[in-house]
Amino acid sequence: MNVFARELLRWYDHHGRKDLPWQHPRDAYRVWLSEIMLQQTQVVTVVGYFQRFVERLPTLASLAAADEDTVLALWSGLGYYRRARFLHRAAQLCVERHGGELPRELDALMALPGIGRSTAGAILAQAHGLRFPILDGNVKRVLSRYHGIAGFPGESAIEKQLWRHAAEHTPAERIADYTQAIMDLGATVCVRAKPLCLLCPQAATCVAHRDGLTGVLPTAKPGKKIPTRSLAMLLLRDARGRVLLEKRGPQGVWSGLWSLPEATDPDAAGMVASGLARIGEADPLPAFTHVFSHYRLDVSPILFDHAAPLATVADRDDRRWCDREELASLGLPAPVRTLLANLPEIAP
Template sequence: MSADAFSRRVLAWWRDNGRKDLPWQHQPTPYRVWVSEIMLQQTQVATVIPYFERFMAQFPNVRMLASAPLDDVLRHWSGLGYYARARNLHKAAQRIVAQHAGDVPDDLDALCALPGIGRSTAGAILSLACGQAQPILDGNVKRVLCRYYGVEGWAGTNAVLRQLWRLAERHTPEREAGSYTQAMMDLGATLCTRAQPACGQCPLAADCVARRTGRQRELPTPRPRRELPEREAWFLLLRDAEGRLLLEHRPPSGLWGGLWSFPEVSSRVEADAWLERAAGAGGVWQELEAFTHTFSHFRLRIHPLLADTETLVASGVKDGPQVWYKPGLSPPGGIAAPVAQLAHALQVQSKSDSQE
């Protein structure tokens, strides 16, 4: 099939079946499209929608995002995960204000120079918001192209990635580029899905190599499996007489950078020493059930330790910003998912205990 025929089929399918009422499709400014694209990285549309709407209500333009405290930005991101996305979004907004007079650039190179924006995200912004004929290569588009052309090899390798970019460039039409970009994303998200693709409804099925050879489950080639290393950490949950929990602000970079979390140590011995310094000799840890939190590159085995105390020894806690946080109330900023999980569990337990 020619490149023109390919795009015509995709566009014709999208006009009848595509998604046209997503929140970021209303008034698709470069800013709104940019925020949506960052949120949609490794996150499902249904999950993103309420976050996007709240984020836009709080930060309706680049200048308001740039001037907001990072804590406020992270608080509105809490639960979406991959918090480096939010930190980069905030940094990029500040750079746009400083270097581009508060206007999101309409140039590919200028966009790619901003933190957290790669070629595919930049292409999505320029095609969806500006109508430019810029290709994208997100996960959905990779899947469609890999299956249609029978592209083998993991798309994370340079050789396969170059091949896919050539195909994406070839098929992106000069006219209706924004509609085509949305159509390809919709095709991958709703028909050419990872599991059980709906080939019978696909406008490209007649010429699809994967369908013709019965390799829909094999393509795209999955990432080579690797054993994730496991680390351990002890979360120190210090609770006062009012049921508040001690949180501390993590450094701006690294694991859960910029978020509020429980004090953390790397061994039980350190935990015991920490409690003695923080609460005096009378402090006793209660061991809560350990659990595993999985990141993209390792698993973290978390051992929560709870201690109730009415007083703190001033020199016992670590240096840096700290707050007492009442579960159920608005947190001081973004909080890590395991912290929210533990705080909620303690809140539920406290309510149950008070009713007995």
Template structure:
């Protein structure tokens, strides 16, 4: 089956493929790796700006390894799934310690690094070095699922094993980097989830989903389940200089290790926490909002304690700091917290 797919896909790529993405010039292992990790759960259009900012600040792997965690998280802030950034950071340090400051060209050695799975390792070796390794990201799963008419959610282990067999079979010996980019591009631009552009697809003649009018049903959706809702009260303690009190979150749970706002379960608890950190006169209830994670919704009630006077001891606590608006950009902050603080500063 590989010859028909490759012989149709590569000419389409030569004419319509994306060849001006920032990680393609140059297409070295570090840039490919960074882009692959950023593109997990995130669209290309969103990633481009983050990639350019990240690579400008940390242009080579050794720079990433030497950076402190706050710098890495600040550059990542807004992309979400911050565990990816921590894995990047730690993997870079391991590469300096064990691989001469470079990503290894050995598949098993790559997979042993934090955050690098089978598809990411294959993408690095295929795109940066032209080695014959298959990939199976979300776009490729969608293309192969429809092309071969595979039913069942692609995240199920049996379905994924079947898709990997097809991915391996279709990967050519030559032009591996172009093929890898081509099948990702096809999934991202034509074989999209909703309303795929089958009339423009070079694979439509052999596509089972197109033939059997199954493009709306394939890939099969993950069995649905209700998303729980949680609630929190965020404390915005702002002193007379306009600085806001931030608290570094613990190593577990959502936003682990990021700087955020102190939280409470209810307004009374918020008052008690506020009085532990500062002398306060009044409080203003701001407009509540909801932030949606992949596995739950978080209802956030912000309380603004303005003109607060810091209690003694905060300067001695490394998990607390008063931060001016100009300092926010250098810290890793959760996206909704950053947006909330910017909104408050703009309104001041």
């Protein structure tokens, strides 16, 4: 076993995380689900979502058989909803092509939607003990610092170097523990800001620690200005407390989720709302901003209480009036769910 792996595993035995819910049992379905949830999301957030998800959909077969609304409702609040749709479709493909199981070959795993090389490696290493490296964000940070590699890790040439080092360090034994250990090191010690080098098992041989480069490695992604969009969200609520929701199309953000009707700005809200229901006075609610990875969304919510559904606007597959009970079973964008949960009581 190489020195890097030996020191890391010694540290893991005393300080690593061994009580995460997807480790008990550490089967392929649970590892896969956790890896997809952990993309762009921290462990402390994922734990609760993971437990609720496997309680409702405990197996790959149950995920494949579930309808999209159920999957998106369980995912609601985690963001990056394309991950959930890929997860759902990949489960269905496993039923169709792989006997209801995740395949045990790297190429076959990577052929499934949403599974890249690192995620496939994590499944094979953790669930089956097979010697495959991983290279998630935490591992990129650890290896960039340890080897003193300058350059944005997302660049092809830099990523190629990191994959080579990841493969070199991965041992031939205790592979599942090693894989968890290097992720834990990046998540708890070799953190993005102010890494805890005094606690790191690799500090003695780390180039960034030796040369005082932990503050600049890994190299940050070249920045670009994030644009801002604005819109008005229309909360049409009838006398029974039901709210009108519309299912978004297959393209764009929040695709496939249930959301509120929209207008380009507050001035246009009344005209749009009147095409959906008989409305009374508009009641503007506090505006808020939701930040996506590629733009900011300024939202002006406007409440129309005691709205009366128009006969010409009947419930259909992509539009319906929903009460509070129904809302819990639908996939809603996190800001929309929060907005609906905090609605004031119906005015008399």
